[in-house]
Amino acid sequence: MQFTLIFNNMNTNTNPNAIHNPINESIDSLHSNLLKGSLSYAKLLQDCFEASKLPSAANVFTKRYQETATAAALHADALIKAGVTPPLLMGLPITIKDLYDVAGETTHSASLVLKGAQPAAKDAEIVKRLRQAGMAVMGKTNMSEFAFSGVGINPHWGTPQNPHDPQNHRIPGGSSSGAAVSVALGLSVAAIGSDTGGSIRIPAALCGLVGFKSSMFRVPTEGALELSRSLDTVCAMTKSVKDCLHIDAVLSGAYLDVKPKGVRALRLAVSKTLMQDELTPPVAQAFERCLTDLSARGAEIIEIDLKELAEIGQINVPGGLSPIESYAAYSDFVENDATRMDHRVRQRMLLGKGVGAREYIALLDARKSWIHKMQGILRPFDALISPTVPLQAPVVQGLLDSDDEFFRVNRLLLRNTFAINFLDGCSFSIPIQKPNELPIGLMLSHCNAWDANLAGVALAVEAALHQR
Numbered sequence: 001m002q003f004t005l006i007f008n009n010m011n012t013n014t015n016p017n018a019i020h021n022p023i024n025e026s027i028d029s030l031h032s033n034l035l036k037g038s039l040s041y042a043k044l045l046q047d048c049f050e051a052s053k054l055p056s057a058a059n060v061f062t063k064r065y066q067e068t069a070t071a072a073a074l075h076a077d078a079l080i081k082a083g084v085t086p087p088l089l090m091g092l093p094i095t096i097k098d099l100y101d102v103a104g105e106t107t108h109s110a111s112l113v114l115k116g117a118q119p120a121a122k123d124a125e126i127v128k129r130l131r132q133a134g135m136a137v138m139g140k141t142n143m144s145e146f147a148f149s150g151v152g153i154n155p156h157w158g159t160p161q162n163p164h165d166p167q168n169h170r171i172p173g174g175s176s177s178g179a180a181v182s183v184a185l186g187l188s189v190a191a192i193g194s195d196t197g198g199s200i201r202i203p204a205a206l207c208g209l210v211g212f213k214s215s216m217f218r219v220p221t222e223g224a225l226e227l228s229r230s231l232d233t234v235c236a237m238t239k240s241v242k243d244c245l246h247i248d249a250v251l252s253g254a255y256l257d258v259k260p261k262g263v264r265a266l267r268l269a270v271s272k273t274l275m276q277d278e279l280t281p282p283v284a285q286a287f288e289r290c291l292t293d294l295s296a297r298g299a300e301i302i303e304i305d306l307k308e309l310a311e312i313g314q315i316n317v318p319g320g321l322s323p324i325e326s327y328a329a330y331s332d333f334v335e336n337d338a339t340r341m342d343h344r345v346r347q348r349m350l351l352g353k354g355v356g357a358r359e360y361i362a363l364l365d366a367r368k369s370w371i372h373k374m375q376g377i378l379r380p381f382d383a384l385i386s387p388t389v390p391l392q393a394p395v396v397q398g399l400l401d402s403d404d405e406f407f408r409v410n411r412l413l414l415r416n417t418f419a420i421n422f423l424d425g426c427s428f429s430i431p432i433q434k435p436n437e438l439p440i441g442l443m444l445s446h447c448n449a450w451d452a453n454l455a456g457v458a459l460a461v462e463a464a465l466h467q468r
Helices: 016-020 027-036 041-051 066-081 125-132 177-184 201-207 241-252 281-296 307-315 321-336 343-352 357-378 396-401 403-422 451-467
Strands: 061-064 093-097 136-141 190-194 210-213 234-238 267-271 300-304 383-387 426-431 441-446
Touching (some): 027 041, 027 066, 027 241, 041 136, 093 125, 093 177, 125 241, 136 177, 177 190, 177 201, 177 234, 190 241, 201 210, 201 403, 201 426, 201 441, 210 241, 210 403, 210 451, 234 241, 241 451, 281 300, 281 383, 281 441, 281 451, 307 357, 307 403, 321 343, 321 357, 357 403, 396 403, 426 451, 441 451
Parallel strands (some): 093 136, 093 190, 267 300, 267 383
Antiparallel strands (some): 061 136, 190 234, 210 426, 383 441
């Protein structure tokens, strides 16, 4: 069966903006070309800022840092002029989600209710690490308000347009909406987002990118505005698995010890429960193509019932972890500033109102037991493989016109990805659409602290599908 995997946002037939993309190659390739002197770091960054002003990039940024980013690029150029090779990531443009502190300014989380709040005293830890690596932080990117939606719509700051359909304003996915579009349009080599229920992997899947939800403990959340302290994960999306690993090394402080894997050695579990429900035909067909292709290359594909996934809905009540913990964090705004909040976000936070300490602790205990059970089930496998989300990006207007439709789509977008957050696991989303199709994501997941092993699986699967 013929199958082509789309990498690096190269599907130019459906994306006329691609001709404006300053960046359409891997970090390693870009670094190599910059060292040859055919392009300067400063010129590359200038091209990125110019492209960010195009209509296709509307609503992507909430703040730009042209002066400090340019200083980082000029530093890299100065090193080359002095005969010194800059480190791999130095001078390269990157964006950060609008929930990370930057010293001296208010962190808005793309909300109106935080305007005028106390400015941050210092950079978030991950912003500090990006600057120490010499990266050119271009700006803060738009998002779902308080990071509480997988759709990516924001009524205050606007909704970035998914670049893969210039004729129709389709959702980019959320909550890291602007982050995804900044990479898909080639404005940055990577985007730092967050993943509480899928907020990296959902927009990566809908925008044709690779998203890596690392194990939560590996990257500090200091200086990140919280949504759910039990689930929030600081992580990134890029154009390839290897690029994700380069950025992850900065965020976490060290490269993962990834062992090369061959597809023939892989044992991949496919869940019969939950993760293949309600797939649209294009997603179902793409997923089946992947399984067929990987199996033909020697991977062992094993269907398992995994009925434990159905238990999530029973355990994650009353309210659910995200509503309970977000209501605790933002109850003053929810109760006293309702007219300035996205009503859909407020409605979800209100689900956590009135949940007592006894119920909350019981939820945490039940989740802990569930995780232990899932670890035993998944241990014999190299990864759990599934569609990232069950549908392709819908048009924005239909979701604005109907709250029922918005919440239906939001539920579907979050369903598969949230299962891995609830597991406290790690996960990659890899693009698997055919040419001229809207993006579709393949998700590879495992338990907490399996990041290095899973990265090896993701590299092998990406390479195998790309060869076809």
